[in-house]
Amino acid sequence: MSGPTYWDYLQLPSLLDMQRGLDSSDADVSVDELHFITVHQVYELWFKLIIRSMRLARDHLAQPRVSEETIPYVVHHLRRVNTILDLLVRQWRVVETLTPQDFLAFRDKLVPASGFQSFQLRIIECLMGLDESHRIRYGKVEPLDHIRKLADASPGGEVAWRSLEQARGELSILGALNRWLLRTPVQGTSPGDPGDDENVRAFLDAYLDRIDQNHTQQLHRMVERLGEDHRPHVEERFASIQDQARSFLYGLDVVPHEQDSARRIRAAVLFIESYRDLPLLSWPRLLLDMIVEFEEQMVLFRSGHARMVERVIGRRVGTGGSSGVDYLDKTASYRVFRDLWAIRTVLLPRDRVPELRSPELYGFVSTERQ
Numbered sequence: 001m002s003g004p005t006y007w008d009y010l011q012l013p014s015l016l017d018m019q020r021g022l023d024s025s026d027a028d029v030s031v032d033e034l035h036f037i038t039v040h041q042v043y044e045l046w047f048k049l050i051i052r053s054m055r056l057a058r059d060h061l062a063q064p065r066v067s068e069e070t071i072p073y074v075v076h077h078l079r080r081v082n083t084i085l086d087l088l089v090r091q092w093r094v095v096e097t098l099t100p101q102d103f104l105a106f107r108d109k110l111v112p113a114s115g116f117q118s119f120q121l122r123i124i125e126c127l128m129g130l131d132e133s134h135r136i137r138y139g140k141v142e143p144l145d146h147i148r149k150l151a152d153a154s155p156g157g158e159v160a161w162r163s164l165e166q167a168r169g170e171l172s173i174l175g176a177l178n179r180w181l182l183r184t185p186v187q188g189t190s191p192g193d194p195g196d197d198e199n200v201r202a203f204l205d206a207y208l209d210r211i212d213q214n215h216t217q218q219l220h221r222m223v224e225r226l227g228e229d230h231r232p233h234v235e236e237r238f239a240s241i242q243d244q245a246r247s248f249l250y251g252l253d254v255v256p257h258e259q260d261s262a263r264r265i266r267a268a269v270l271f272i273e274s275y276r277d278l279p280l281l282s283w284p285r286l287l288l289d290m291i292v293e294f295e296e297q298m299v300l301f302r303s304g305h306a307r308m309v310e311r312v313i314g315r316r317v318g319t320g321g322s323s324g325v326d327y328l329d330k331t332a333s334y335r336v337f338r339d340l341w342a343i344r345t346v347l348l349p350r351d352r353v354p355e356l357r358s359p360e361l362y363g364f365v366s367t368e369r370q
């Protein structure tokens with residue numbers, strides 16, 4: 001028979017010889033340690049595919065002109081990432097078949113190695129666009145710096161640090177998404193068109209007026225049902241929500257030189273989300289849905305890991321030296337795609353959004369604008 005075998009193609013002899021950990025042979029590794037090593041390797045293999053898919057999605061989204069056919073391609077790769085993450089979240093169930101006693105039997109062997117040194121997870125974070133200043137440290141230990149310091153002294157260190165350094169210098173999915181959103185036509189105009197800024201501001205003002213009207217109606221209904229005593233408190237609450245909505249949509253919460261772009265990006269998100277049923281917006285809104293789901297899956301991955309860790313080691317200090325579960329729970333608060341989350345607080349029901357201008361632009365016609 002000519003041609004490769006199954007085991008040659010998959011390099012199975014090498015792959016199956018890689019679960020020895022620090023021991024010289026498979027026979028020295030207990031079944032529990034084999035389980036521990038295998039699940040880690042499986043996670044890291046999926047991370048590899050996630051990273052490749054993220055780069056593909058990012059490259060397509062970052063093109064100067066994103067054609068209508070490109071968005072389904074980006075959505076396709078992000079859907080794969082989300083499906084893998086869904087599996088990884090469920091896989092914590094397999095990990096936690098390790099009892100606390102099973103783990104304690106070999107835990108000391110690995111100190112101070114830890115998932116905290118998973119450079120592939122850090123690459124995923126960089127490619128998403130996690131702001132380095134938001135990273136959670138424990139004590140003075142900063143996650144990326146920790147890998148850089150260890151990399152010098154370990155055999156696999158060069159690959160770890162080189163690949164992480166490369167990812168840190170790349171455009172992130174957040175960066176590519178914002179560039180694309182910045183150019184998205186809002187109420188019929190794109191940046192560079194005459195009157196685009198006025199058009200965007202008029203859209204935001206009209207939307208804020210509708211939010212205000214919505215609040216007035218809700219206030220009326222609440223006072224009717226709960227009594228006049230509730231009016232001052234509810235009025236105050238709605239006024240505060242209205243101020244926050246204006247500040248967010250106008251980008252007043254960011255540094256002055258970024259306010260114009262923040263306003264246009266947020267107007268585009270608001271526009272796509274509000275008129276999501278229009279044929280020409282169906283792929284863009286699916287793209288936003290995929291990105292929200294991606295971040296949601298990452299949060300579930302982190303909190304699922306923390307719960308599994310709590311079950312196996314309780315509140316012990318981690319092998320990497322962190323506070324363990326407390327540290328891991330804090331990482332579940334990371335949010336990269338903040339605008340996509342924040343917009344949900346201001347969205348109105350379908351029948352209350354401002355009237356759509358130039359509806360013919362959003363039908364089933366090809367647009368050269370993107």
Ligand code: HEM
Nearest residue numbers: 040043114115116118121309312318319320321322324331
């Ligand atoms: C019994 C199983 C496990 C235990 C007890 C455990 C425990 C911990 C602890 C305590 C930390 C915090 C850092 C430290 O102080 O060490 C951590 C971090 C981490 N672990 Fe695990 N872990 C387990 C399995 C896994 C598996 C199977 C993966 C799969 C890749 C994994 C991936 C990670 C990652 C990526 C981090 C860094 C999280 C971050 O900094 O955002 N862990 N783990």
